[in-house]
Amino acid sequence: MLRLRLKQKADRLDDLDLQLERFEPRCEPDQVVVEVHSAGVNMSDVKAALGAMPHAIWPRTPGRDWSGIVLEGPAGLRGREVWGTGGDLGISRDGSHSHCLVLPSAAVRPKPEVVGLIEAGAVGVPFVTAYEGFRRAGLPQAGDVVLVLGANGKVGQAAIQIATMLGARVFGVEAKAEAYRGHANAPVRMIDAASEDVAAVVRRETDGGGANIVFNTVGSVYFETACEAMALGARQIFISTIDRAVAFDILRFYRGRHAFFGIDTLALDAVASADILETLTPGFETGTLKPFAVDKTMQLASAKDAYLAVQAGSRERIVLTR
Numbered sequence: 509m510l511r512l513r514l515k516q517k518a519d520r521l522d523d524l525d526l527q528l529e530r531f532e533p534r535c536e537p538d539q540v541v542v543e544v545h546s547a548g549v550n551m552s553d554v555k556a557a558l559g560a561m562p563h564a565i566w567p568r569t570p571g572r573d574w575s576g577i578v579l580e581g582p583a584g585l586r587g588r589e590v591w592g593t594g595g596d597l598g599i600s601r602d603g604s605h606s607h608c609l610v611l612p613s614a615a616v617r618p619k620p621e622v623v624g625l626i627e628a629g630a631v632g633v634p635f636v637t638a639y640e641g642f643r644r645a646g647l648p649q650a651g652d653v654v655l656v657l658g659a660n661g662k663v664g665q666a667a668i669q670i671a672t673m674l675g676a677r678v679f680g681v682e683a684k685a686e687a688y689r690g691h692a693n694a695p696v697r698m699i700d701a702a703s704e705d706v707a708a709v710v711r712r713e714t715d716g717g718g719a720n721i722v723f724n725t726v727g728s729v730y731f732e733t734a735c736e737a738m739a740l741g742a743r744q745i746f747i748s749t750i751d752r753a754v755a756f757d758i759l760r761f762y763r764g765r766h767a768f769f770g771i772d773t774l775a776l777d778a779v780a781s782a783d784i785l786e787t788l789t790p791g792f793e794t795g796t797l798k799p800f801a802v803d804k805t806m807q808l809a810s811a812k813d814a815y816l817a818v819q820a821g822s823r824e825r826i827v828l829t830r
Contacts, residue, residue, distance in 0.1 A: 509533060511569045511606030512811050517559025521819060524557060526812050533580075533608040540581030540613050542590060546629025546802075547604040547828045548573035549814045552774070556599050557815060561774065564599045571604035571828070572597045573632035575625050581613055591619040591785060593632025594778030604629075605811055605828055615778035617785055620792040627799035630825045634800070636784045637773045638666035641723060641745040643784075645769045648721055650675030653714050655706075655737055657681045658725035659698065662800060662825065663747060665690030667723045670788075672696070673796040679710055679719065681730065689823075691798040707736035718742065728754050735760060743767045800825045 510528050518524040533541045553570050555561065575591040592615055597603040602610070619628045648654050654671040658664045659680025671678050672693035680688055685700040697713065699706050711718050718739035724730055727749025734744055735757065746768065760766075773781070791797035803824035806814045814826045 509607040510808060511602070511608070512571075512808055513567055513569060514557055515567045517557075517564075517566070519558070521554070521558065521812065521815055524812065524815075526557070526815075528808060533610050535580055535610050538613055540585055540611055540616055541579045542574070542576040542609045542611060542616065543579050544574050544576040544604055544606055544609050544629075545625040545830060546575045546627075546805075547571045547606075548630040548632060549605075549811075549818050549826045549828060550633045551818055552633065553598060553603075553605075554815050554819045561599050565601070568598065569602040569604075569606050570598040571606070573629055574604035574609055575619055575628035575631075576609070577625075578616065579608070581616075585613065585616065589619050589625060589628075590616040591623075591628040591631065592616055592778055593636055593781045593785070594776065595772075595774035595781070596777040599774065605808060607808075607830060611778055615782050617782045617789070620789050622795070623792055623799050626802050626805065626827060626829070629827050630802055631799050632781065632785070633773065634662035634666040635670075635788055635797075636776065636781050637663045637747055637771060638670055638723070639784050639788060640773060640776065641667065641747060641769065641771045642670060642721070644771060645721060645743040645745050645767070648674045648676035652676045652720040653679070653710070653717065653739070655679045655681065655710055655719035655722045655734070656725070657722065657730040657734060659696065660686065660689045660823070661725050663725045664723070665800070667725070668692050668696055669797050670791075671721075671723075673791055676721075679713075681706055681733075690800070693796055701730070701733070706730075706733045710737045714739075721745070726750070728752075735766070738764060738766055741765045743769060745769045745771060747771045747773075802827050805829045
């Protein structure tokens with residue numbers, strides 16, 4: 509078996525000593541060995557490889573998302589096609605950019621039969637992040653208005669799928685004029701932030717009400733706009749930012765009865781993430797949720813090229829395969 513191995517962090521990906529090494533996976537009685545067939549490459553994988561996570565352990569194998577077949581473990585799981593992800597994978601324990609992955613038995617779940625192994629390996633981080641954001645802030649209800657900033661990013665697309673599945677009306681925002689790129693269960697009103705006043709559009713088209721939930725996947729760039737678009741009692745979800753500090757209008761915050769939620773899925777280990785994927789599985793089985801199209805598959809030996817593409821902002825969903 510082969511796995512990627514990081515011995516130490518580097519300041520740049522070009523300088524990263526990313527090695528392929530042979531290993532023999534071994535598991536304890538409460539663990540499974542999964543033959544990895546697909547492992548998504550996320551920006552958090554790139555950041556972890558560069559040492560951006562202070563709790564990271566070295567040496568280690570990177571990679572959070574995965575799908576595959578159970579080789580060893582409880583009889584009820586052996587031979588099953590499974591999937592998963594986790595904030596600990598590739599950071600505080602060996603991850604999925606490998607031919608095999610050793611995990612607690614509780615961290616694997618049968619993947620939806622309608623989702624292929626390649627696509628299943630690209631679901632994890634974006635959908636877990638989107639669902640956890642909504643779970644913490646309160647799941648959208650039928651008729652709610654949801655504003656998704658960064659709508660065509662992978663977390664943005666996952667959030668839109670979940671929101672429209674639950675009956676919400678969705679506005680999506682991008683930095684320039686473009687159509688929504690992903691699956692949705694209802695029309696998505698896209699707003700061009702470069703030429704339209706986002707908050708004005710949302711308020712005008714909701715009879716002045718505004719957005720009940722704002723899913724801000726970008727952070728500081730849209731913070732002021734997002735706050736202006738929030739309805740009374742609205743919630744705003746944050747998963748990332750560019751600038752750490754923003755001007756905060758406390759009066760508008762408490763007069764609007766607003767709430768802010770910060771989501772860090774690195775705090776969700778493989779077991780907690782598996783629970784979320786299990787919650788989402790019926791949506792995939794019925795087709796109201798759909799996996800991302802995998803635009804490019806690459807072998808482990810080309811992992812650095814995959815990391816470079818993701819770091820450069822590629823919108824392609826890239827997975828590593830055997």
